[in-house]
Structures are given as structure tokens and as C-alpha cells.
Amino acid sequence: MSSPSGLQITMELAYQRRVLFAIELVDAVTLERVSQGIKVVAKGLRGTPVVNSGGLFVWLEEDFGQLQQIEIDPGARPYERVELAASQVQRPLTTIELPPRADYPFTAGVTGLRGTLIESQVVPPQRPEPVRGAEVSLLWRDADGDWHDAVTASHTDMGSGDFVSILRLAPDEAPQIDENGAFTVRLRASREGLSPRTTTDPDLQLRQGRITDPSTLNPLTFAWDELQP
Numbered sequence: 001m002s003s004p005s006g007l008q009i010t011m012e013l014a015y016q017r018r019v020l021f022a023i024e025l026v027d028a029v030t031l032e033r034v035s036q037g038i039k040v041v042a043k044g045l046r047g048t049p050v051v052n053s054g055g056l057f058v059w060l061e062e063d064f065g066q067l068q069q070i071e072i073d074p075g076a077r078p079y080e081r082v083e084l085a086a087s088q089v090q091r092p093l094t095t096i097e098l099p100p101r102a103d104y105p106f107t108a109g110v111t112g113l114r115g116t117l118i119e120s121q122v123v124p125p126q127r128p129e130p131v132r133g134a135e136v137s138l139l140w141r142d143a144d145g146d147w148h149d150a151v152t153a154s155h156t157d158m159g160s161g162d163f164v165s166i167l168r169l170a171p172d173e174a175p176q177i178d179e180n181g182a183f184t185v186r187l188r189a190s191r192e193g194l195s196p197r198t199t200t201d202p203d204l205q206l207r208q209g210r211i212t213d214p215s216t217l218n219p220l221t222f223a224w225d226e227l228q229p
Helices: 004-018
Strands: 019-027 039-043 057-060 069-073 082-085 093-098 111-118 135-141 147-149 162-167 182-190 204-207 221-223
Touching: 019 069, 069 093, 082 093, 111 135, 111 182, 111 204, 135 162, 162 182
Parallel strands: 019 093, 111 221
Antiparallel strands: 019 057, 039 069, 069 082, 111 162, 135 147, 135 182, 182 204
8 A cells, every 4th residue: 555645645646647748936136936816828828826834826637838928917916917939938937027016015125216217208297208118228327337137027017107127136236336325327218119228427315225215395206218228
């Protein structure tokens, strides 16, 4: 008679052989795996994914050739909606970082900024036109004065143009830090069909471990027509 542990191992191996592919969703801020409250759809496949005990979204015994697109709907969770073409899905596992929305509840220790991207500065009482759905990310300067891309990109809100952009550094990366303990960064924005643009002088200074928020006295508003190619 097989032992309970042996039976469990046999069942796990059988389950693994049935797995077509799996999606791992990771919080881009904390790098923790997330699954609750999030809907993942594989367009073209018949079934819905199973969320296993480890929090992976798993598809079983499907025709992978029918996969068209992966759609990730965060629901009420503070992440952006993400879509992947079938060509971006790797087997057996694809890991996807979920970018934070502007309403993400940051804790102490995260470096970044919240802001708004508009088409052009206007004179009140006119209302500025927001830039919707633009990809935004940070460039950071190292101790030698060279510029590097931040690993995480996010997008401006489709209604307001609001965004949040974070700076996550690896242990072996050495950013330039001023006498106030701040990183030197630039904001880069990209829009479909147009070349990316960045802020220039003066460069932005971000305090370590803090999210720089806009205020009524000093709003972090960036105008597309003032950014440089």
C-alpha cells in the first residue's frame, strides 16, 4: 500500500504533466506574488485558469496554438490592466510585473513620484488636456554621471493623465546621491507613433524611500510639448 506522502507526490506529478502553461503575477513595487481579486483571461482557449496553492494561474490540457492574447484585469486592486500577445507567453511559466496605478498605497521605503502629464500648459480658466495612456518611466543617473532606465514603467490614467513612476534599484547599482540624500532622475514619456520625450534641466531630485507627491503649491505637472526628444 502506498504511503500518504507517496500518493501526494504521485498526484502532484500527474497534475504537473497536465499543465499547459502558468502565469505568475508580481507586484512591481514589492515583488510579491499576487492573485486575489484579479481576473486573468486567455483569449482563444476554452477554459478558465486554476489558481494553484502557490498563487499561479494555471491552464490545463488546452491547445496552446489557439491562444490569442492574455488579458489581466486587476479589478479593485491598485494595478494597471495588462495585455500580452500570445508571442509574449512563455512555457511553462510567464512572470508578469503589475505596474502600480496612481492610487497605489505606497509604504515607506519606496522611491518615486506621482504626477500628471498634459498636452500643453494653458492659462486659467482653461483646462489642460491630459495625455492618456502614455508610457512613463524614470531615468536615473549613476555615480559616474551616466543615465540608466528604471526597470518599471507605468501609464498615465485614461481620464486624468495622472501617473505614478517608481525607481527600483538592484543591490549592485550605484546611483548618484546629492548632499540631501536624493537621487537625480528624469521622467521619460512615450506615446504610440511618436518618439519618446524626457525632462531635461533642471533634473528632478527624488528623496530616497519616499514618493514625491504633487501639491497645490508645487504640482508635479509635466507638459508633453515641453519635453525634449
